[in-house]
Amino acid sequence: MQTLQLLWAGAAQGMIYALVAFGYNITFSTSKILNFSLGNVLMLGGVTGFVLYMTRGVPFAGALAGVLAVGAVAGVLVQKFAVEPSLKKSSQYAWILATLAAGIVLRNAAEVFWSTDDFKMRSPLGDAPLRLFGAGGIGVYPQEILIIGVSLAIVVAVETLKSRTLLGKAVLAVAEDRETASLMGIDQRRIILLSFSLSAAIAAVGGLLVAPITLVSATMGTVLGVKAYSASIIGGLESGYGTLVGGLIIGLSESLTARFVSTGYKDIPGFVILIALLLVKPSGLFGAHVIRKV
Amino acid sequence: MKEAAKGSRPPTRLARRLAPLLALAPLALPLLVENQYYVHGILGRILVYTLLVASLDLVVGYIGDVSIGHAGFFAIGAYTVAVLTAPPSLNGDSAIGFFPQWPFLAALALGVVLSAAAGFALGFPALRSSGPYLAVSTIAYGLIIYTFINEQEAWTNGTKGVTLAPLRLFGWSLGGNRYLFVVYPFLAGVLFALHNVSRSFWGRAFEAIKNSAVAAACCGISRAYYKVSAFVLSAGVAGLAGGLFAELDSYVAPNTFSYNLSVEFLIALLFGGTRSILGNLLGVTVFVFLPDLFASFADARLMVYGVLLLVVLFFFPEGVAGLLRRGWARVAGAGSDPDRAALAAAADAVDVFSAIPRRGGPALVLEGVTMRFGGLTAVNGLSLTVPQGTVRGLIGPNGSGKSTTVNVLSGLYPQTEGRITSFGHDLGSLTTAQRARFGVARTFQNLQLFHDLTALQNVLVGLHESFRANLYQVALGSPAAGREEWKARVRAYALLRFVGLEAQAFEKASNLSYGQARLLEIARALAVSPGLLLLDEPAAGLTAAEIEAINEIVRRIKAAGVTVLLIEHHMDMVMAISDEVTVLDFGRKIAEGSPAVVQADPAVIEAYLGKHTAPAAARE
Numbered sequence: 001m002q003t004l005q006l007l008w009a010g011a012a013q014g015m016i017y018a019l020v021a022f023g024y025n026i027t028f029s030t031s032k033i034l035n036f037s038l039g040n041v042l043m044l045g046g047v048t049g050f051v052l053y054m055t056r057g058v059p060f061a062g063a064l065a066g067v068l069a070v071g072a073v074a075g076v077l078v079q080k081f082a083v084e085p086s087l088k089k090s091s092q093y094a095w096i097l098a099t100l101a102a103g104i105v106l107r108n109a110a111e112v113f114w115s116t117d118d119f120k121m122r123s124p125l126g127d128a129p130l131r132l133f134g135a136g137g138i139g140v141y142p143q144e145i146l147i148i149g150v151s152l153a154i155v156v157a158v159e160t161l162k163s164r165t166l167l168g169k170a171v172l173a174v175a176e177d178r179e180t181a182s183l184m185g186i187d188q189r190r191i192i193l194l195s196f197s198l199s200a201a202i203a204a205v206g207g208l209l210v211a212p213i214t215l216v217s218a219t220m221g222t223v224l225g226v227k228a229y230s231a232s233i234i235g236g237l238e239s240g241y242g243t244l245v246g247g248l249i250i251g252l253s254e255s256l257t258a259r260f261v262s263t264g265y266k267d268i269p270g271f272v273i274l275i276a277l278l279l280v281k282p283s284g285l286f287g288a289h290v291i292r293k294v
Numbered sequence: 295m296k297e298a299a300k301g302s303r304p305p306t307r308l309a310r311r312l313a314p315l316l317a318l319a320p321l322a323l324p325l326l327v328e329n330q331y332y333v334h335g336i337l338g339r340i341l342v343y344t345l346l347v348a349s350l351d352l353v354v355g356y357i358g359d360v361s362i363g364h365a366g367f368f369a370i371g372a373y374t375v376a377v378l379t380a381p382p383s384l385n386g387d388s389a390i391g392f393f394p395q396w397p398f399l400a401a402l403a404l405g406v407v408l409s410a411a412a413g414f415a416l417g418f419p420a421l422r423s424s425g426p427y428l429a430v431s432t433i434a435y436g437l438i439i440y441t442f443i444n445e446q447e448a449w450t451n452g453t454k455g456v457t458l459a460p461l462r463l464f465g466w467s468l469g470g471n472r473y474l475f476v477v478y479p480f481l482a483g484v485l486f487a488l489h490n491v492s493r494s495f496w497g498r499a500f501e502a503i504k505n506s507a508v509a510a511a512c513c514g515i516s517r518a519y520y521k522v523s524a525f526v527l528s529a530g531v532a533g534l535a536g537g538l539f540a541e542l543d544s545y546v547a548p549n550t551f552s553y554n555l556s557v558e559f560l561i562a563l564l565f566g567g568t569r570s571i572l573g574n575l576l577g578v579t580v581f582v583f584l585p586d587l588f589a590s591f592a593d594a595r596l597m598v599y600g601v602l603l604l605v606v607l608f609f610f611p612e613g614v615a616g617l618l619r620r621g622w623a624r625v626a627g628a629g630s631d632p633d634r635a636a637l638a639a640a641a642d643a644v645d646v647f648s649a650i651p652r653r654g655g656p657a658l659v660l661e662g663v664t665m666r667f668g669g670l671t672a673v674n675g676l677s678l679t680v681p682q683g684t685v686r687g688l689i690g691p692n693g694s695g696k697s698t699t700v701n702v703l704s705g706l707y708p709q710t711e712g713r714i715t716s717f718g719h720d721l722g723s724l725t726t727a728q729r730a731r732f733g734v735a736r737t738f739q740n741l742q743l744f745h746d747l748t749a750l751q752n753v754l755v756g757l758h759e760s761f762r763a764n765l766y767q768v769a770l771g772s773p774a775a776g777r778e779e780w781k782a783r784v785r786a787y788a789l790l791r792f793v794g795l796e797a798q799a800f801e802k803a804s805n806l807s808y809g810q811a812r813l814l815e816i817a818r819a820l821a822v823s824p825g826l827l828l829l830d831e832p833a834a835g836l837t838a839a840e841i842e843a844i845n846e847i848v849r850r851i852k853a854a855g856v857t858v859l860l861i862e863h864h865m866d867m868v869m870a871i872s873d874e875v876t877v878l879d880f881g882r883k884i885a886e887g888s889p890a891v892v893q894a895d896p897a898v899i900e901a902y903l904g905k906h907t908a909p910a911a912a913r914e
Contacts, residue, residue, distance in 0.1 A: 264445035
């Protein structure tokens, strides 16, 4: 029973990683770029949600709309001011630093203009755990159900849109070959901008979702962003559904280690799995194996 | 003879003789200045952090891998020194008392060794993956080390940190401003060594791997060896920086070594500019001074820093040092390389083919070589023999397997079946780099030059195997290593002259025209001193005059006794300079013989032009 509860809590946490990892996957598939500021965009979503819902007393639906808007705009700004300029440079990995720097600016801005403290956020579904399987059974927080449901819905919806709609086909075409796609009349710059905006909005929603089960603070996104990055790499950067597997591996290894070893070491197994996996499968579990032509 | 004697010594400059005196100047500061804040606090920190950023530069700037985990190596050095030198009396109720009390220098040395060992471990993921895949491994390494020192109460005193006693040597205090006497010699020594290494064949090997790992292997450079070495060196220097840092504040705590530190130093490196010691120093100086300058809004330090980095990435991709370098070049005037005249004079005495190996047996024998990619058979049971000292043309329509054959011969693809022998040696078990060292060199159809390096340096990478100096000689700048480097430069210059590129010797490869780049490919391949040279479409995209120049070069290469396998689409070129021609179609050999015989072969005509069918004949 206790193990089941652990697995459930780990899965909920893992879904948050998966959600941000999915955000990495979306921009990587259109532009071969990971937006390393996504962890801090998640923080921005959490903080915006907290300010609107807790401080200002805006209804949850309004807070959600605000979070989505803030996330989408943050994605566009990061793309315009950090990614696009760095792509013009010869340095192959300038975008890594540019997006990291954008994330640092976001975090520090939240510290300066909002607060450096930690805050507890109420769940819109209430903070009392539901008891499953009778009184001695497992306790499930409604927020955890919300996290898992919403995360799965987002991933499935976006993946379905990608494979079923014309816009999705355009995204796949840009992912395959940017030059050819633009010759076919697809405005690849708009597709890339859209992917940054969408991924950031998803990450911001992740912030709103995770806030009630952790604490809201300016630093809540840093380590979370790194773990989501690990999750996306474990799943394979090219694979949308792979991020779910990666997120679950990190989330579950964390909750199991916290319970059976020590909370202090909960991050270690996930990282060890990551390093070991990359030694065996350099492009993750479901990533594409690239053959370089000479 | 007189010229050769003059050319055997590298030119020295006045600035180089004065530099050591100038380098000693900062050592006077502790004697002259009482103020602790600026000398110990600020300058001491700058010196230690510069070491860390310089170590990061080895991996990021030279090897081209992004590491976001160097805080981990820094921590290993710092904690090794901390736990082995901290007195138990200053760290009540902790396990520090169980550790032996070591002298500072011994603990520092162990810190360097342990950190280098951790770098060795990180080198292996770096061989398998790159870019975002490797960056995440480095983060994971850093965070694992951070978690360990944060949680391990028994070993590291956990979050409480370790307090060290101020450093004393022979009863003389080295705390406060005098700590500069310890830090500065290390910094100067390491930077001197790194400077020497980065400008030697080691540094060129690093950059070659960064620019084109495949071409580097074809120059005989083992990617595994140099990449792992770079990680080991880098981690060792980062560990040294950490050990020195531990004594700087006489206190270490886990929080210093978080993920943020790795990110901030990466930013400092990029801000200052990679592959530049001056850039390392400038980046760190700004990084340390910034909170001081903006004391009123120290909280917003990172915001300012992030925006600054974006601005730098935007406008000066080569960092502050790159900006200064460009400004200096404008003042000093471009192309004023003082070595050119000396190189040109010394190159007169060089025979560029003197190191070509002389062996018996045919230059190349293929027996039933087959290469399959999944279901596709690109080369199908190919057998051919190329006698020594001849030029063999290898032609065929698009997709006939010519380029695949070259890739199999140079070891980039392992053949599915068959046997490849060169001068009586089986090449089957050799890696690409080993084949290059054995004497099989190649050029690339789609140019694979090291675009960050100059034309001369590109050829020097080809000469990699001729260097004998070990890493210590290189790092210390020994006269033997200097002589060897000079001889190689002369040889490289002679090779550039051989292909007619000496005027572009100091031009970056990325600035060369298409035709010049093709010539540079040949010069670099010749630098390997090959017995067998594989030319993969050397004339693709060239004008008639440029093709004629290449024809002439191939004839001279042949005259020097080098066997050439020429893959080309230009029929007139192949027919003009080949002794014999082999024709491929759909991976099979369909004809072989002298140019005249092959040209008349009906199978060849059919493969290129198609078959005369009845309706076509009727139309005539």
